[in-house]
Amino acid sequence: MQLISEETKVVLRDDVPHIVKYMGSKRELIPFLIQSINEIYKGEPICDLFAGSSILSGAIGTSVTMYSNDIQEYSSVFAKTYLGNYNWDDHGNLIDELIASATAHVHRVKEAYPHLEFTYDDDLTLEGFNTIEKLQQDLIFFEFNDVAHHLFIKNYSGTYWSYEQCLWIDGLRIAAEKFAGSSIYYPILSSIMFAMSYNAQSTGHFAQYRDASSAETMHSIILYRKKEIVTYFKRKLKEIMMFTGANHLNHQVTALDYRDCLDSIPEKTLVYADPPYSFMHYSRFYHALETLVKYDYPEVQFKGRYRNDRHQSPFCKRSEVKGAFEEMFEKIKGKKAKLVLSYSNTGMIALESLLDIAHKTFGNTYKVMVKDIDYIHSTMGRIKDKSREVTEYLVIANPV
Ligand SMILES: C[S@@+](CC[C@H](N)C(=O)[O-])C[C@H]1O[C@@H](n2cnc3c(N)ncnc32)[C@H](O)[C@@H]1O
Numbered sequence: 001m002q003l004i005s006e007e008t009k010v011v012l013r014d015d016v017p018h019i020v021k022y023m024g025s026k027r028e029l030i031p032f033l034i035q036s037i038n039e040i041y042k043g044e045p046i047c048d049l050f051a052g053s054s055i056l057s058g059a060i061g062t063s064v065t066m067y068s069n070d071i072q073e074y075s076s077v078f079a080k081t082y083l084g085n086y087n088w089d090d091h092g093n094l095i096d097e098l099i100a101s102a103t104a105h106v107h108r109v110k111e112a113y114p115h116l117e118f119t120y121d122d123d124l125t126l127e128g129f130n131t132i133e134k135l136q137q138d139l140i141f142f143e144f145n146d147v148a149h150h151l152f153i154k155n156y157s158g159t160y161w162s163y164e165q166c167l168w169i170d171g172l173r174i175a176a177e178k179f180a181g182s183s184i185y186y187p188i189l190s191s192i193m194f195a196m197s198y199n200a201q202s203t204g205h206f207a208q209y210r211d212a213s214s215a216e217t218m219h220s221i222i223l224y225r226k227k228e229i230v231t232y233f234k235r236k237l238k239e240i241m242m243f244t245g246a247n248h249l250n251h252q253v254t255a256l257d258y259r260d261c262l263d264s265i266p267e268k269t270l271v272y273a274d275p276p277y278s279f280m281h282y283s284r285f286y287h288a289l290e291t292l293v294k295y296d297y298p299e300v301q302f303k304g305r306y307r308n309d310r311h312q313s314p315f316c317k318r319s320e321v322k323g324a325f326e327e328m329f330e331k332i333k334g335k336k337a338k339l340v341l342s343y344s345n346t347g348m349i350a351l352e353s354l355l356d357i358a359h360k361t362f363g364n365t366y367k368v369m370v371k372d373i374d375y376i377h378s379t380m381g382r383i384k385d386k387s388r389e390v391t392e393y394l395v396i397a398n399p400v
Contacts (some may be wrong), residue, residue, distance in 0.1 A: 009044045010034055017056035017239040019078050019190045021198040021204035023216045023285060025053045026274060026342065029392060032373050033340070034060065037270065040338055040398050047265050047337075049258050049273045052282070054078035056272060059188045062247060067269065069261040071311050072282060074193065074289040076255045081190040081240060084183035088241050091184060095234055098188065101178070102171030105149065109167055112146040118163050120222050129218045142338075149174045151297050155305055159209045160200040161229075168229035169196060173295055186290060187240040193289050195232035199224060204261045205285040208304045223369040262331035270338040273328060275315040277347040283310035321348045321359065329361035332397070341399040353395055357361065362397055369396045 012034045018027060026033060033056075037046070043325050047067035048056045052075055057068050063082045068079035110116075114137070136158025144150035152166035152173075152387060161169065169192060176188040179195045201224035202209045212218040254261055262271070283290070287306045291298055305311040314320035332339050343354060351370070358368050 007217035008041055009038050010041055010060050011063035012059055014059070014383055015061065015077060015243065017236065017243050018053065018055065018057060018058075018226045019194050019236070020286075020289065021055040021082070023205060023280070023282070024274070024277065025055060027053070027055045029342075029373065030055065030059050033272070033342070033394070034373055036394050036396065037272070037340055039210060040340075040396065041235050041270060043270055044270050045266065047231060047269050048079075049261060049271055050076045050080055050205070050275050051291070052274065054082055055373045057160055057251075058082040058243075059129075061249070061251065066250045066251045067254070067261070068251070069256055069258070071256045071257055071313070072286060074286065074293045076253045077186050077189045077293055079251075079253045080186035082244070083247060083249075084244060084251065085247045085377070086183055086187075086241075086244050088245065091241075094184065094241075095237055098172065098175040098237075098241050099230060099234070101288050102168060105171035105174055106167050108148050109150070109153070109170075111259060113144075116163060118158075120289060122160075122226050124218075124222075126215055128214060129222070130210055133212070136163045139163065140277055140305075151231060151295055155291075155297075156288065159305060160202050160206055161196070162225045165199055165225070165227070165229050168233075169292070171219070172229070172233055187237060190230075191233045191237040191240065193292060194236040195229045196288065196292065198232050199227045199229055201225065201400070206288040206304065209283050221258070256263070259327055259331060260337070262328070262335065262337075265268055265335060265337070265371055267335050268337060269335065271335075272338065272342075274342040275314050275324070275328075277315075277344045279318075279348065281316050282314070283307075307332075310398055315348065318348055322353070324363060325349070325357050329358055329397070333362055333365065336398065339395070341393075341395040341397075343393050343395065345393070346390050354395065358395060358397060365399060366397045367400050368392070369398075373397065 003029040022137045029218060045067055046063040051057065051068045051070040054075055057066050057079045063248055066083055070076065073220055107121055117138055139154055139157045144156065149170050152169040153163055157166050176185060177183040179188060197204060201221045210217060210221060211222055284306055287310060291307060301308050314324035346349065362368060374389050
């Protein structure tokens with residue numbers, strides 16, 4: 001093992017406020033990951049190539065210059081939240097101001113459409129409940145010509161969220177716009193996404209919402225329908241404000257394909273790569289977060305109301321995954337970069353094949369090592385197969 005002086009160690013913060021429930025998040029593995037990074041770290045910038053929830057930037061972004069990247073734009077919002085430079089003393093009334101502005105929006109919409117009211121009474125029958133849900137779902141065909149900002153009430157009422165919850169999502173999203181161009185824009189958007197994630201009646205992602213086919217499911221959905229977006233929003237924004245402050249490191253945040261990101265980073269960066277392991281495309285699971293960030297009134301498809309411009313990752317396709325790793329390793333070698341790669345024994349390609357590609361690509365110019373850790377992996381399902389034990393690998397490639 002190399003001896004490393006204190007100055008060149010990555011310093012870990014363990015009190016990072018998390019923002020969304022994210023499939024494959026490395027939140028629980030961060031200490032193991034940082035310990036492994038520290039074994040080869042020499043003070044270089046770190047590129048989080050598939051940042052996802054951007055938890056790594058939260059954990060180390062006050063001690064290391066980060067290049068955070070993910071093809072999904074919401075991930076760059078999380079990274080900018082953790083890596084931003086803030087002077088919160090200048091924004092003492094921020095939360096009250098945002099809530100006042102969102103409240104004004106909610107009142108405007110309610111005045112414009114007083115007939116749109118959907119209440120979940122305690123004595124609701126299953127049939128009555130499903131009627132209320134359907135009425136909300138049908139708002140996708142309603143023309144909201146009298147209010148400018150109506151993306152969520154139109155596209156998602158009665159699906160992952162109720163009409164009332166969608167109204168507040170729209171309201172807070174519009175309130176955030178006043179801060180576009182300033183670093184505090186990102187914590188505001190992240191706090192809305194936190195509220196969306198923890199108030200959704202689905203299982204923490206947006207691949208599909210649940211239907212009520214029994215009284216039990218109905219009651220479970222009603223619990224989510226009654227949650228208040230604004231309460232969750234407030235709580236998270238306060239937490240982020242407590243966690244963040246001045247940060248003068250020269251971080252870069254991008255929303256690029258991993259190949260373009262690798263082309264853009266400086267030579268000798270340390271790259272942490274955590275690509276998707278399974279056939280499930282993140283763009284389908286988290287389309288609603290992308291839409292919140294873009295707020296672009298996309299055409300939506302299928303029951304799950306997905307955006308139709310969803311990214312198809314080569315790491316999620318058996319026919320492309322090998323080539324995707326070859327390109328990754330080639331580009332890392334071209335940059336004389338260090339690589340720490342996370343993968344799992346349940347991935348699209350076996351560890352032996354992955355190592356074979358690594359050895360062929362890096363040749364004798366790199367030393368390639370493997371570490372593993374047993375880990376209970378959340379599959380984000382609600383009941384069956386909620387978690388399963390997997391072995392997570394770190395493949396470490398270090399130029400010799
Ligand atoms: C396993 S997750 C990363 C999880 C992350 N390390 C965390 O702790 O939250 C994989 C990520 O790869 C991203 N991704 C998939 N294909 C990509 C591509 N071609 N280029 C860049 N990012 C991609 C997905 O959007 C997803 O966020």
